[in-house]
Amino acid sequence: MGDSSLFATEQARGRAVYRVYACTILAGICLILYYRATHLPATWQEGRGAWIGLSLAEFWYAFYWIMTQSACWNLVYRRTFKDKLSQRYEERLPNVDIFVCTADPYAEPPNLVVSTVLSLMAYNYPPEKLSVYLSDDGGSILTFYAMWEASQFAKHWIPFCKKYRLEPRAPAVYFSSSHSSSEMSHHEEWLSMKILYEEMTNRVDAIVMSGKVPEELKANHKGFSQWKSEMTSKKHPSIVQILIDGKDPNALDNVGNALPTLVYMAREKDPEYxxxxxxxxxxxxxxxxxxxxxxxxxxxxxxxxxxxxxxxIRDALCFFLDEEKGCDTAFVQNPQNYNNMTKNDTYGNTLSVMNEVDLCGYDSWGGPPYIGTGCFHRRESLCGMKYTKDYKEDWNKGSGRNPQDDIRKLEERAESQATCTYELNTLWGHELNTLVCATSHAVMRGWANVLEMYFLQILLCGLVVAINVAIYEGLLLRKDKGSILGQLQ
Ligand SMILES: O=c1ccn([C@@H]2O[C@H](COP(=O)(O)OP(=O)(O)O[C@H]3O[C@H](CO)[C@@H](O)[C@H](O)[C@H]3O)[C@@H](O)[C@H]2O)c(=O)[nH]1
Ligand SMILES: [Mn+2]
Structure with a gap:
């Protein structure tokens, strides 16, 4: 990689050691399979079924093991050069849209959503180039209220984060892990920010508990009037509300800097679709x-x-904007980490193998798989654009809208894009944004759907049981009580 590149690819150390180790396992597997093939009991001998069953199981394991080696063979790590990115592109950094999804104000409490959204709004990125969209599949006025609170609190939180270079910038996480002392230079400021945050979360919690936004609060934003009494989470029209319009010269934080755009969206829901x-x-x-x-x-x-x-965002842009390799990059996937795990992680929920081995291993074969959350995409790659080697992205493309445009008209235009019939008889979900097929995910699904979604798993489980019938036979129907090998020989 030349000096001009915005990122470097480094191969993991200790690859030779791993490969020697893998070869010893491969040799072991070959010997076992050889032994199985050459010692197959004759048709009249007892235990032939169990032998075949075990051989199949071992063969299956060998196949699985060989396939998974592709992920371990050559791990690569990527290092980004954000200083070079700044030097070359600071003045013409591209616009970035961030999509946050929520589905249910009780399963995913609005305060959690607020903290997530604030951590994204506070990115170290020019605010006028950043737009955060929240999709609320619960279509809940409670979540909208929480977003309105977030839009107010952001005016204090974003400059505070930037001034003291806080990490992480999700207030719930920051305040639960950081403790101030009176020696701290900004102790007073820290304390008043914490109080401001706690007051907000208490208000949001109280309103979520009561299930109703009080009338006097509804006067704070025109958006509240969108909710009518007959609306439910499963049946309602589309709602789009721009809570902060980054193009509005008056949308400033409390030190006078611009704020990122913040949009609330609840797409239309109708049980028929x-x-x-x-x-x-x-x-x-x-x-x-x-x-x-x-x-x-x-x-x-x-x-x-x-x-x-x-x-x-700057890390991801080092891949997209790289002069040499950038045009080959459709998406940049980040790993996911989890809090609140059990001490020994008995069930492997931290996904450390996936994060530390698989993703880096697949990366050496041309890129990691898309795993959902934490993924940067080029808009073009989701909109059906076909890859060509000489494609040049127009990084400064925007919606081309005017700051003077009537906001309600703009919202109505956006609402017309979020109807539940929009995709009928179109290429959406096929040529456009294949996500529909790939990541349909379930939170509130009926039993018929569960069967439909798990059909493949059920089929595979059935096959595994069928393959293992010979083993069950060997284990359960043996006439003696000795070890299985003793019996077979
Ligand atoms: O009808 C729905 C159902 C879910 N969601 C949202 O989708 C996201 C994912 O749903 P969740 O139930 O939290 O999925 P997880 O199993 O926790 O996440 C896995 O599945 C996600 C969806 O494929 C991926 O984004 C993640 O990376 C992956 O860890 C959440 O933000 C939900 O609010 C909606 O917006 N509408
Ligand atoms: Mn989740």
Whole structure:
């Protein structure tokens, strides 16, 4: 990689040691399979079925093991050069849209969503180039209220984060892990920020508990009037509300800096039309954002994930904007980490193998798989654009809208993109944004759907049982009580 590159690829150390180790396992597997093949009991001998069963199981393991070696053979790590990015592109950094999805104000409490959204709004990135969209599949006025609170608190939180270079910038996580002492230079400021944050979360919690936004609060934003009494989470029209318009010269934080755009969206729901879970929400977000900001880069974050690195966008841009390799990059996937795990992680829930081995291993074969949350995409790659070697992205493309445009008209135009019939008889979900097929996800699904979604798993489980029948026979129907090998020989 030449000096001009915005990122470097480094191969993991200790590869030779791993390969020697893998070869010893391969030799072991070959010997076992050889032994199985050459010692097969004759047709009249007892235990032939069990022998074949065990051989099949071992063969299956060997196949699985060999396939998984592709992920371990050559791990690569990527290092980005953000200083070079700044030197070359600081003045013409591309616009970035961030999509956050939430589905249910009780399963995913609005305060959690607020903290996630604030961690994204506080990215170390020019605010006028950043737009955060929240998709609320619950269509809940409680979540909208929480977003309105977030838009107010952001005016204090963002400058505070930037001034003291806080990490992480999700207030819930920051305040639960950071403790101030009176020796701290900004102790007073820290304390008043904490109080401001706690007051907000208490208000949000109280209103979520009561299930109703008081009338006097509704006067704070025109958006509250969108909710009518007959609306439910499963049946309501589309709602798009721009809570902060980054193009508005008066949308400033409390030290006078611009704020990122913040948009609330609840796509139309009707039980007659399938909503396709998160994938459906992402498709609507793609269209709604194209009317409002139309940024070239899109980051998707689930509402229960916060960002722990305020430079993340710059890291991702080092891949997209790289002069030599940038045009080959359609998406940049970040790993996911989890809090609150059990001490010994008995069930492997931290996904450390996936994060530390698999993703880096697949990367050496041309790129990691798309795993959902924490992924940056080029908008073009989701909109059906076909890859060509000499494609040049227009990084400064935007929605082309005017700051003077009537906001309500703009919102209405965006709402028309989020109807539940929009995708019928179109290429959405096929040529456009194949996410619909790939990541349909379930939160509130009926039993019929469960069967439909798990059909493949059920089929595979059935096959595994069928393959293992010989083993069960060997184990359960043996006439003696000795060890299985003793009997077979
Ligand atoms: O009808 C729905 C259902 C879900 N969601 C949202 O989709 C996201 C993911 O749903 P969740 O149930 O939290 O999925 P997880 O199993 O926690 O996450 C896995 O599945 C996600 C969806 O494929 C990926 O983004 C993640 O990376 C992966 O860890 C959440 O933000 C939900 O709010 C919607 O917006 N609408
Ligand atoms: Mn989740």
């Amino acid at each position: 399938h909503h396709n879970y998160k994938a459906g929400a992402m498709n609507s977000l793609l269209r709604v954002s194209s009317v409002i900001s139309n940024s070239t880069i899109i980051l998707n974050v689930d509402c229960d994930m916060y960002s722990n690195n305020s430079d993340l």
